[in-house]
Amino acid sequence: xxxxxxxxxxxxxxxxxxxxxxxxxxxxxxxxxxxxxxxxxxxxxxxxxxxxxxxxxxxxxxxxxxxxxxxxxxxxxxxxxxxxxxxxxxxxxxxxxxxxxxxxxxxxxxxxxxxxxxxxxxxxxxxxxxxxxxxxxxxxxxxxxxxxxxxxxxxxxxxxxxxxxxxxxxxxxxxxxxxxxxxxxxxxxxxxxxxxxxxxxxxxxxxxxxxxxxxxxxxxxxxxxxxxxxxxxxxxxxxxxxxxxxxxxxxxxxxxxxxxxxxxxxxxxxxxxxxxxxxxxxxxxxxxxxxxxxxxxxxxxxxxxxxxxxxxxxxxxxxxxxxxxxxxxxxxxxxxxxxxxxxxxxxxxxxxxxxxxxxxxxxxxxxxxxxxxxxxxxxxxxxxxxxxxxxxxxxxxxxxxxxxxxxxxxxxxxxxxxxxxxxxxxxxxxxxxxxxxxxxxxxxxxxxxxxxxxxxxxxxxxxxxxxxxxxxxxxxxxxxxxxxxxxxxxxxxxxxxxxxxxxxxxxxxxxxxxxxxxxxxxxxxxxx
Amino acid sequence: xxxxxxxxxxxxxxxxxxxxxxxxxxxxxxxxxxxxxxxxxxxxxxxxxxxxxxxxxxxxxxxxxxxxxxxxxxxxxxxxxxxxxxxxxxxxxxxxxxxxxxxxxxxxxxxxxxxxxxxxxxxxxxxxxxxxxxxxxxxxxxxxxxxxxxxxxxxxxxxxxxxxxxxxxxxxxxxxxxxxxxxxxxxxxxxxxxxxxxxxxxxxxxxxxxxxxxxxxxxxxxxxxxxxxxxxxxxxxxxxxxxxxxxxxxxxxxxxxxxxxxxxxxxxxxxxxxxxxxxxxxxxxxxxxxxxxxxxxxxxxxxxxxxxxxxxxxxxxx
Numbered sequence: 001x002x003x004x005x006x007x008x009x010x011x012x013x014x015x016x017x018x019x020x021x022x023x024x025x026x027x028x029x030x031x032x033x034x035x036x037x038x039x040x041x042x043x044x045x046x047x048x049x050x051x052x053x054x055x056x057x058x059x060x061x062x063x064x065x066x067x068x069x070x071x072x073x074x075x076x077x078x079x080x081x082x083x084x085x086x087x088x089x090x091x092x093x094x095x096x097x098x099x100x101x102x103x104x105x106x107x108x109x110x111x112x113x114x115x116x117x118x119x120x121x122x123x124x125x126x127x128x129x130x131x132x133x134x135x136x137x138x139x140x141x142x143x144x145x146x147x148x149x150x151x152x153x154x155x156x157x158x159x160x161x162x163x164x165x166x167x168x169x170x171x172x173x174x175x176x177x178x179x180x181x182x183x184x185x186x187x188x189x190x191x192x193x194x195x196x197x198x199x200x201x202x203x204x205x206x207x208x209x210x211x212x213x214x215x216x217x218x219x220x221x222x223x224x225x226x227x228x229x230x231x232x233x234x235x236x237x238x239x240x241x242x243x244x245x246x247x248x249x250x251x252x253x254x255x256x257x258x259x260x261x262x263x264x265x266x267x268x269x270x271x272x273x274x275x276x277x278x279x280x281x282x283x284x285x286x287x288x289x290x291x292x293x294x295x296x297x298x299x300x301x302x303x304x305x306x307x308x309x310x311x312x313x314x315x316x317x318x319x320x321x322x323x324x325x326x327x328x329x330x331x332x333x334x335x336x337x338x339x340x341x342x343x344x345x346x347x348x349x350x351x352x353x354x355x356x357x358x359x360x361x362x363x364x365x366x367x368x369x370x371x372x373x374x375x376x377x378x379x380x381x382x383x384x385x386x387x388x389x390x391x392x393x394x395x396x397x398x399x400x401x402x403x404x405x406x407x408x409x410x411x412x413x414x415x416x417x418x419x420x421x422x423x424x425x426x427x428x429x430x431x432x433x434x435x436x437x438x439x440x441x442x443x444x445x446x447x448x449x450x451x452x453x454x455x456x457x458x459x460x461x462x463x464x465x466x467x468x469x470x471x472x473x474x475x476x477x478x479x480x481x482x483x484x485x486x487x488x489x490x491x492x493x494x495x496x497x498x499x500x501x502x503x504x505x506x507x508x509x510x511x512x513x514x515x516x517x518x519x520x521x522x523x524x525x526x527x528x
Numbered sequence: 529x530x531x532x533x534x535x536x537x538x539x540x541x542x543x544x545x546x547x548x549x550x551x552x553x554x555x556x557x558x559x560x561x562x563x564x565x566x567x568x569x570x571x572x573x574x575x576x577x578x579x580x581x582x583x584x585x586x587x588x589x590x591x592x593x594x595x596x597x598x599x600x601x602x603x604x605x606x607x608x609x610x611x612x613x614x615x616x617x618x619x620x621x622x623x624x625x626x627x628x629x630x631x632x633x634x635x636x637x638x639x640x641x642x643x644x645x646x647x648x649x650x651x652x653x654x655x656x657x658x659x660x661x662x663x664x665x666x667x668x669x670x671x672x673x674x675x676x677x678x679x680x681x682x683x684x685x686x687x688x689x690x691x692x693x694x695x696x697x698x699x700x701x702x703x704x705x706x707x708x709x710x711x712x713x714x715x716x717x718x719x720x721x722x723x724x725x726x727x728x729x730x731x732x733x734x735x736x737x738x739x740x741x742x743x744x745x746x747x748x749x750x751x752x753x754x755x756x757x758x759x760x761x762x763x764x765x766x767x768x769x770x771x772x773x774x775x776x777x778x779x780x781x782x783x784x785x786x787x788x789x790x791x792x793x794x795x796x797x798x799x800x801x802x803x804x805x806x807x808x809x810x811x812x813x814x815x816x817x818x819x820x821x822x823x824x825x826x827x828x829x830x831x832x833x834x835x836x837x838x839x840x841x842x843x844x845x846x
Contacts, residue, residue: 218803
């Protein structure tokens, strides 16, 4: 089979090319119709998972400083390691539906969404042979919510007031109602460890499909299939090998030269070119991450809503998606939520670039003189270019932006959440409630737009306890409108997760929840 | 005491003083890095409580001077401490990285030094003629291209197009020597190209300088073959400047190859250092700085000693 034909077959099997088109190409390449049909059906049959083999991932986002402690995981490699070595109680659905049961077979709550009961799966063993018990679950959450915890999930679990073991169940009582609580328990830091990892958080022992064989932080990690894994439906390959390749060009070369099967974080600038290379498929999944410019609503001159609106109208979102993300993303609408979230409020009017409106609001605000916008290449990929585009489109509306480039070192300490107007990035959260509580509640630590709105805070509190989804969706619409029209967030774009795999990696599905098919590329894909 | 031994002892003593001075500089330098260790470790999404807890745990609230002496005392006993970020023993982790770096640098040196000297000799032999010009042009070209670009070029042709060598040079325990050599083929190639020009030009210039001497003319008049004159009479007298340049490049191969390491994903010291600088993992940065300083000073002492030993006038002072 020629490379070209194999490439088309692969795309057809993935559903990226219509069957008819494949048959047409195959015949153009000299095959008979019957032969092409036969090839297609055997190609589709090959979708049955093949067991065994080694899956090699070349990944950006690891360093020699990485730890095996799931609580400290904060980059793409440690995220993937958490997914490999452990399981959480529940998992997010790729299609945005309710949570999928994992170590908890069933999740129920009382009428007020305050007391949550997780029925823990029986017969699950840890890599060290011990049986996983509800007590381990409680200990895990305890470790992450401890006062002295350094865990990345601290914010998620600090809403839990009390935990008790009741037979096979773990009962968690919250400080207040939270209808989204199960989604929070899908946080990848919260993989269950023996005795919660209190004895040795970095042991790498969990209930996951793969156990640690080699751990060289920042260089390479090797995992072997755990024979006693409870879920037969996933974990097809015998060995998973992660090589940390932080350099973009080196990563794409490694994939093109066949040294790895999969690479993450493709620079949008090269994604289009890479997709044209033979034997390589570039995938994109619209994620919840967004690139933003943030204004402090309580600091002059941004304490004037007309000035904020002027700046919101002065940015060209379509141009940014096209030039910064090269189409690998979607336009934002000045609130931090997109359709990847459950209960996304549809039908809110898209704000577009409008120099006249920008000029109108700018003049109404009474402000004059340049406005300083701080930026850095670490704010997000392409931040410097995006800032320059913003400067140009604002200049057309008569608004002068003065760009101040800050060093990448210390940007997150000294500029973000400190200076009144800067470029930034948000990775998104599993549910709307968490996103808003983290960054838009008046009292939130990371209220990086200094958004103080009593009505918004009230709605957020109310929505937490509302179990009727239609009503909650309506509340989320109101909240989105408040942030969009009165907040300090300029959200030009949501970026996609762009990754690529070779033709021998099969079983890819798009999952908007996180990179690497939400970490399940190693579990649900196989090597053909 | 033999004057050479005395000289070597002096040099080593001086080197130790230098190293001590370097340790002060390294320590002071790491103190003025912008940003905060705790914030860097926990990232953007850290809460105040988590930050305060981590700072207390890391002992960042102690005074600077007492931290310096505690660190120096530990380092003198071979205890470099543990990494703040992942709790690994620094001496342990670093010795593996250092081993990898020396492996890569060693092979690059093994190829580049003889090659540079031989090319230098050939350039002198055919001074001003086409072999000289060709050698100079090629080595100057490779030394002028930034090393990451050289890396991408060889990667594109030799790894992606022809698939002769792997583009990812990760080496690990349990690989055979052959597999390791195959893995590091491309970075060695790039490093050789990067250091070749400097050493070749210096060899050529130093020997040409000597070629003006009266004794070389005498040798020519005796009817010796040009290569014999260069190799036996001119080169030994040009060793001192050549050794200096060779040592400088050796030191560079050990401490300055971080770009090549990143491009080829080679687990050496450079990448290790950069990762830890980014995370403000101060003990590791200090330990790396100290090792780098020691290597630099060591190579310089070695260059001095070889220059002395190679020079009869200095070897047998009247």
